[in-house]
Amino acid sequence: MISQTVEYSLRAIVTIAQHGGAPCTAAQISAITQVPGPFLSKMMQTLVRAELVTSKRGLHGGFMLTKDASELTILDVVDAIEPLKRIRSCPLGIASHGVMLCPLHRHLDNAMAMVEESFRGVTIAELLNEPGSVTPLCEARTLTTINLGGASNRPPRDLRAD
Amino acid sequence: MISQTVEYSLRAIVTIAQHGGAPCTAAQISAITQVPGPFLSKMMQTLVRAELVTSKRGLHGGFMLTKDASELTILDVVDAIEPLKRIRSCPLGIASHGVMLCPLHRHLDNAMAMVEESFRGVTIAELLNEPGSVTPLCEARTLTTINLGGASNRPPRDLRAD
Numbered sequence: 001m002i003s004q005t006v007e008y009s010l011r012a013i014v015t016i017a018q019h020g021g022a023p024c025t026a027a028q029i030s031a032i033t034q035v036p037g038p039f040l041s042k043m044m045q046t047l048v049r050a051e052l053v054t055s056k057r058g059l060h061g062g063f064m065l066t067k068d069a070s071e072l073t074i075l076d077v078v079d080a081i082e083p084l085k086r087i088r089s090c091p092l093g094i095a096s097h098g099v100m101l102c103p104l105h106r107h108l109d110n111a112m113a114m115v116e117e118s119f120r121g122v123t124i125a126e127l128l129n130e131p132g133s134v135t136p137l138c139e140a141r142t143l144t145t146i147n148l149g150g151a152s153n154r155p156p157r158d159l160r161a162d
Numbered sequence: 163m164i165s166q167t168v169e170y171s172l173r174a175i176v177t178i179a180q181h182g183g184a185p186c187t188a189a190q191i192s193a194i195t196q197v198p199g200p201f202l203s204k205m206m207q208t209l210v211r212a213e214l215v216t217s218k219r220g221l222h223g224g225f226m227l228t229k230d231a232s233e234l235t236i237l238d239v240v241d242a243i244e245p246l247k248r249i250r251s252c253p254l255g256i257a258s259h260g261v262m263l264c265p266l267h268r269h270l271d272n273a274m275a276m277v278e279e280s281f282r283g284v285t286i287a288e289l290l291n292e293p294g295s296v297t298p299l300c301e302a303r304t305l306t307t308i309n310l311g312g313a314s315n316r317p318p319r320d321l322r323a324d
Contacts, residue, residue: 114280136265
């Protein structure tokens, strides 16, 4: 129900948010998120187009969030990549149903509405600061700090997804 | 989030349930559900393999539910076609996370759990008998009774999805 691309994008956004405001390179994001480079590249373009992320070229360049992580919800990321498909009118085009959905389509749409509501209620900052829990992508982040060190754009072998 | 195939399968199950216990032919299901014949055929095979439906060959053959619609939930159909992907352990394989998910993956999995719970709580019979609402696939059903009449296996032109 949540596509791999959406989950990968959330990993990327969390990774950038964890980077403390400094630009985060594609190599760093790829190593931390375990998302293969070419796939990550396309995904980041989509996030830039959706204006959730900006990219800065050059030596100290990389990706940054366009707004504070406390203003960015899970739903914002989902909507940028693959919006939840709500059922707004009868998918069979039955005239008497119209926007008054039958119980089948109403139950399916209710489930989507619940998910939408749940994702709207959680910001990226909250994911990072939830008390008493493990930090998202934490170990991968430590490994990257050790292994990347600016020397290579290639993710460490144990984190490569390709 | 709910794939087209899952939604189509629910249309087919509802159609068979509405048929009052008599076998329902592929042509009838295709006309009522607006699911194109070849696609429907594959989908019905999956539902037969999942033992939600049996097929009877011959002149008065067709598809029937294996159990009463009051014992069949939306979740049973979803699970037969494309089970909801729950997150049971850290998708990044981070050792210290394991089954204790980080807030990112816990929130995503909570949403899936809510959907699962919602679908588990509604039977096909309840979809058909919900008071004060329109009946699923009702107009399409009426049209089919008029147009099919056993004379043709081809869905009426206005209901064809191909």
